[in-house]
Each structure stands twice: as structure tokens, then as C-alpha cells.
Amino acid sequence: MPIGKIHVFDLDGGENWPAYVRLVEQFILLNDIKDNLRVATLVTHVGAPTYRLMCDLSAPDNPENKTFTALVELVKNHLEPKRSEIAERHVFRQRRQGEGESINVFLQKLKHLATYCNFGDQLEVNLRDQFVSGLRSEEIRSRLFAETTLDYKKAVGLALALEAAEQHAAKAVAPAALWAAAGPAGLQADAGERVHRVSVAKQASAAGRDDGPPRRDGCWRCGREGHAPHRCRYKSYVCEKCKIKGHLKSVCDKKNVNVCRSGLKYQNFIETDSSESGSEEFQGLYVIEGETVQNVKDGPYYCELIVENQKVLFEIDTGSKISAVTQ
Structure with a gap:
């Protein structure tokens, strides 16, 4: 048999x-x-x-x-009639990695095209050159260009490793991106109640103020151009006008600051520091900072705010009556 x-x-x-x-x-x-x-x-x-x-x-x-x-x-x-060597090499030189095509698949197609090019003992050299030139990712190509000695096997191995690193990074960033996009409104409470997000415009209108901090072409922390706000050197600087950390007096908008009866100060924005995009998002959430809030007999904490020129007493949601973590 x-x-x-x-x-x-x-x-x-x-x-x-x-x-x-x-x-x-x-x-x-x-x-x-x-x-x-x-x-x-x-x-x-x-x-x-x-x-x-x-x-x-x-x-x-x-x-x-x-x-x-x-x-x-x-x-x-x-x-398979005899093919033109020049024509086959022309097709080989035109090959580029397609959108959504993995490096492994791109390399396989490149090898197939090289079959009829008659490269002989220069096959790996030509494969390396066209492989690096045809990569879709500019970042991976630049990394390969930085290598002083790069043969075919090293080029392929390094490119595959970089591609895998990019894919892992994309998967790691995806949950954070979804969180940033959904915000607090994307969360579900244990009881099934949705936490609603209130826009800056609505809060500002309710408090009789303008629509939050003004957008500037430069950094809103210092007013200068050439850098993102999350990289500003004055990120931890305390404003002399409003006494709030994060910006200079020259760019301070005092309308964004009010004082509670307890002596606390709040802002109508919070900062989302994104190292990937370098962007910051004003979400219309209040950040309370200042002196200790007074309460009565271990009861709720209260703060009096001005809403439409009327004083309204609000209960502060602390999440916990005490904190065992030092500041």
C-alpha cells in the first residue's frame, strides 16, 4: 500500500x-x-x-x-509561458502592503511575486528592500531605517515584533477610549440606574454664567502657544486671582469660580489628561476643593451655591463619610 x-x-x-x-x-x-x-x-x-x-x-x-x-x-x-523578467520585477517593485493586510500576508505575496523575477543569490536583498519600502506603517518603517545593519531576517523579525506591539497597545487603549467617550453616563449603578452626565452649557446656564472656560488657540493654562495644556509648566501653579491650581492669573476667568458658604471653591470643569491625544475635555462636573466642610452630628455635608441668582443648599455626595487615606 x-x-x-x-x-x-x-x-x-x-x-x-x-x-x-x-x-x-x-x-x-x-x-x-x-x-x-x-x-x-x-x-x-x-x-x-x-x-x-x-x-x-x-x-x-x-x-x-x-x-x-x-x-x-x-x-x-x-x-506558464516564459514571462518577461523586466515586467515581473516591475510588478514586484510596485507591491505595497494593503489596508488591513497583515505583515505576514504582505510578505507571503511579496515572495510569490519574486518567484519569476530571477533574482538568484540576490533574492533576500531584494525582498528586504521591497519589504521595508512597502510597509504601510510609517512608524515601523522609520524604526527599520534606524538600523545600521539590517538583513532580511532581522527586518522581518523586527517588523513583526513592532506590529504585535502596536496591536497590544491598541487593545490596551481601547477601554480607556471607550471610557472617555462614554464618560460617567456610560456607567450603570448596581441598582440599574443610569448615571446621567450634565453638559457644561446647562450647568453654566443654571448658574447664570458663560459657557465654561473660553477656548483659546494656545494653552489655556498660560495663554502661550506651542504646547498642549497637559504639558504646560504651570499645570500645578496656583492662580493668584481665584486661588485655584492649574493656570496663571493672566488667563483666569473669575466667573468660573464661586465660593460656598463653607469657604469651599469649585470649578465647572475637570481635566481629562490624555497622553495619547494630548486633549483635555471640559465635562461640566464640579470639583470641590478648599477648607473642611462642616456637618452636624455626623450628618450629610452641605454647600450653598448660587443658581440663577438664588442661594440653594446642596448636599455633597462624598461617597463615604470618612477617608482613611492621607492627602
Whole structure:
């Protein structure tokens, strides 16, 4: 009983004939088939469509009257006529990594195109050059350009490692991005109640103020251009006008600051520090800071705020009556 099995050659499906022939040769070697039976092994495994093609190409002779090498070459010249080396290399040089195409798939397609380019012993050099040039990611390409000695294997290995790192980073950033997009309104309380987010415009209107801190072309912390607010050197500076940390007196908008009856100060914005985008988001949430809030007999904490020019007493949601963490 023969070892292994050979499938029928897919003539209409565009299967690679040289690759199929190599598979037949391995089958012959594995089963120690004699030389005079090599042609018989080939013609009995290629299938009826390919055998009819062999008969047409061999006419007026029969395929069985030819040697194994001659029969293989006859079919090869019919299915794969000689290609233009210049044209094949042109196609090879034009290949770029497609959108959504992984580096592994891109490399496989590149190797296939190099099959007919006749690069010889310069194959890996040409593969390396076109591989690096055709990468879609500018960051990965720049990293490879920085290597002083870069052969084909090192280029592929480093590119795959960088691609994997980018994918892991994207997965790690995704939850944070969803949180930033959803905000507090995206959370569900244990009791099934949705926590609603109030816009800055609504809070400002309710308090009789303008729509939050004004947007500036430069940094809103110091008023200068050339850097993002989250990288401003005055990020921890305490304003001399409003006594709130985070900006200079020259850019202070005192309308954004009110004083509670307990002596506390609050702002109508919080900062979302994003090292990825460098952006900051005004969400209309109050940040209370200042002196200790007074309460009565371990009861709730209260703060009196001005809403539409009327004093309204608000209970402060502290989340916990005491804190065991020092500040």
C-alpha cells in the first residue's frame, strides 16, 4: 500500500504546476518508485482534464511515450509561458502592503511575486528592500531605517515584533477610549440606574454664567502657544486671582469660580489628561476643593451655591463619610 496521497491537479483553478510536480516527486521518493514508473505515477494522479491536455500537447504521440522530465516541461510551457523578467520585477517593485493586510500576508505575496523575477543569490536583498519600502506603517518603517545593519531576517523579525506591539497597545487603549467617550453616563449603578452626565452649557446656564472656560488657540493654562495644556509648566501653579491650581492669573476667568458658604471653591470643569491625544475635555462636573466642610452630628455635608441668582443648599455626595487615606 502506497504511503501518502496525491490530489488531482486543479487545471481550471490555476494551481501551480511546478509545485504539484514537486509533490509528485516526493511521493515517488517516499514510496521508492522505480524510474520506469515515474511517468505512470504522474499520469494516473493528475486527473482526467490534465491528462487530456497532456494528450493534446503530445500529439501525435502519447504522454506515456515521453520521459518524465519532457512531459513535465511540456505542460509547464503551456500553462506558464516564459514571462518577461523586466515586467515581473516591475510588478514586484510596485507591491505595497494593503489596508488591513497583515505583515505576514504582505510578505507571503511579496515572495510569490519574486518567484519569476530571477533574482538568484540576490533574492533576500531584494525582498528586504521591497519589504521595508512597502510597509504601510510609517512608524515601523522609520524604526527599520534606524538600523545600521539590517538583513532580511532581522527586518522581518523586527517588523513583526513592532506590529504585535502596536496591536497590544491598541487593545490596551481601547477601554480607556471607550471610557472617555462614554464618560460617567456610560456607567450603570448596581441598582440599574443610569448615571446621567450634565453638559457644561446647562450647568453654566443654571448658574447664570458663560459657557465654561473660553477656548483659546494656545494653552489655556498660560495663554502661550506651542504646547498642549497637559504639558504646560504651570499645570500645578496656583492662580493668584481665584486661588485655584492649574493656570496663571493672566488667563483666569473669575466667573468660573464661586465660593460656598463653607469657604469651599469649585470649578465647572475637570481635566481629562490624555497622553495619547494630548486633549483635555471640559465635562461640566464640579470639583470641590478648599477648607473642611462642616456637618452636624455626623450628618450629610452641605454647600450653598448660587443658581440663577438664588442661594440653594446642596448636599455633597462624598461617597463615604470618612477617608482613611492621607492627602
